[in-house]
Amino acid sequence: MSGAEVAIGVIGVGTIGGYWLDHFAPTLPLQSRARVTAIFRRQQQWLAPRGIASKHWRETFTQHAQARQADGVEQWLQATRQREQQPVVLDLTADKTISRRYPAWFASGAHIISANKYAGSSAWSFYQELQRVRRQYQRHWLYNTTVGAGLPILSALHERCLCGDQVQRVEGNLSGSLSWIFQQYRAGDKLSDWVLKAQKMGLTEPDPRLDLGGMDVARKLVILAREVGWKLQLKDINMQNLVPDTLQAVSATNFVARLDDFDQAFDAWRQREHPNAEQFVYLGFVARDGAGQASGGTRLQPIDDSSPYARLPAGNANFTVQSRQYDANPLVIQGPGAGPEVTAAGVHSDVLQLIARLKNN
Ligand SMILES: NC(=O)C1=CN([C@@H]2O[C@H](COP(=O)(O)OP(=O)(O)OC[C@H]3O[C@@H](n4cnc5c(N)ncnc54)[C@H](O)[C@@H]3O)[C@@H](O)[C@H]2O)C=CC1
Numbered sequence: 001m002s003g004a005e006v007a008i009g010v011i012g013v014g015t016i017g018g019y020w021l022d023h024f025a026p027t028l029p030l031q032s033r034a035r036v037t038a039i040f041r042r043q044q045q046w047l048a049p050r051g052i053a054s055k056h057w058r059e060t061f062t063q064h065a066q067a068r069q070a071d072g073v074e075q076w077l078q079a080t081r082q083r084e085q086q087p088v089v090l091d092l093t094a095d096k097t098i099s100r101r102y103p104a105w106f107a108s109g110a111h112i113i114s115a116n117k118y119a120g121s122s123a124w125s126f127y128q129e130l131q132r133v134r135r136q137y138q139r140h141w142l143y144n145t146t147v148g149a150g151l152p153i154l155s156a157l158h159e160r161c162l163c164g165d166q167v168q169r170v171e172g173n174l175s176g177s178l179s180w181i182f183q184q185y186r187a188g189d190k191l192s193d194w195v196l197k198a199q200k201m202g203l204t205e206p207d208p209r210l211d212l213g214g215m216d217v218a219r220k221l222v223i224l225a226r227e228v229g230w231k232l233q234l235k236d237i238n239m240q241n242l243v244p245d246t247l248q249a250v251s252a253t254n255f256v257a258r259l260d261d262f263d264q265a266f267d268a269w270r271q272r273e274h275p276n277a278e279q280f281v282y283l284g285f286v287a288r289d290g291a292g293q294a295s296g297g298t299r300l301q302p303i304d305d306s307s308p309y310a311r312l313p314a315g316n317a318n319f320t321v322q323s324r325q326y327d328a329n330p331l332v333i334q335g336p337g338a339g340p341e342v343t344a345a346g347v348h349s350d351v352l353q354l355i356a357r358l359k360n361n
């Protein structure tokens with residue numbers, strides 16, 4: 001199939017998927033023999049074998065879309081293979097059920113690009129099976145935007161391993177949304193005001209409790225650890241959850257309706273634990289001890305002006321990598337850690353990298 005046309009199926013057209021289709025997909029035909037031939041929303045799908053290469057895809061989608069079939073992606077994969085094209089699935093959802101289908105899609109010939117973090121941070125047994133099937137069918141899986149959005153942190157760790165370095169610890173402000181929120185927040189503010197603004201800018205997860213609860217950072221930590229070959233699972237991460245127990249199980253709409261409760265709980269915690277603190281940073285780390293045991297955690301830490309985090313540009317993520325080669329003087333990667341433009345650009349970079357790999361196969 002070397003040199004075969006590449007057919008891309010996009011699943012999820014929210015903030016990132018929409019931005020990628022608006023700004024990057026139209027450039028594909030100029031750059032490569034690749035085109036988008038399917039778009040899957042939650043309830044609708046549009047299969048367009050001749051390609052969707054227009055900035056006006058939204059209007060055309062409305063005209064042509066049909067009800068989403070339960071096996072719509074599988075049907076598209078089959079049709080794509082029959083046309084002797086190379087299928088590439090772009091998972092731009094935050095849906096666990098989509099990630100559970102990766103092994104079957106690899107077996108059906110798909111390559112996968114994910115911004116969705118579920119597969120990379122799934123239970124160890126599922127992750128192992130996923131990688132086994134991927135290798136068996138010689139498929140590619142790229143997921144660089146799952147950590148740091150467009151920042152080259154996963155590729156940097158991959159290169160460290162290739163050149164024989166040994167990573168010992170990765171630490172930092174891993175969340176673009178929490179970075180943005182806590183660079184603005186000062187003691188006494190309503191924390192939820194900043195959360196809602198970050199949500200509006202497309203920085204948070206679809207449900208911002210995933211960010212506030214530490215789960216999004218924990219997923220990133222697991223993905224980082226696995227990139228350097230450590231066996232780590234979500235249950236091994238000791239997370240600080242900023243969402244009070246009473247708001248953890250309610251619907252997302254109910255959570256937004258009860259933001260006053262969220263603010264009160266946060267203020268009570270702040271006054272009890274850090275009554276004099278003005279500014280905070282949400283940090284995460286993964287590390288491996290001398291016996292080879294990996295661990296990880298997240299915490300909201302008070303900082304003052306002397307902290308290197310105090311003047312981090314709002315929304316910047318930051319990764320400090322300590323390794324055998326970068327020991328006393330660690331490697332630091334820093335820049336915008338979330339947002340539509342940088343993330344969609346990161347997705348596009350994965351798309352172009354994959355197309356190049358397929359050409360060289
Ligand atoms: N927003 C950001 O800055 C970044 C986001 N990501 C990841 O990218 C993914 C997408 O994020 P956003 O675009 O911000 O979220 P979003 O909520 O704006 O978009 C997700 C879209 O997927 C759709 N969707 C959900 N389940 C689906 C299904 N089964 N089939 C088809 N469509 C489905 C939703 O209806 C929504 O339109 C998430 O996994 C997120 O963690 C990664 C890096 C940065």
Ligand SMILES: N[C@@H](CC=O)C(=O)O
Nearest residue numbers: 175176177204205338
């Ligand atoms: N919600 C995430 C988006 C990127 O992964 C974050 O805030 O970092």
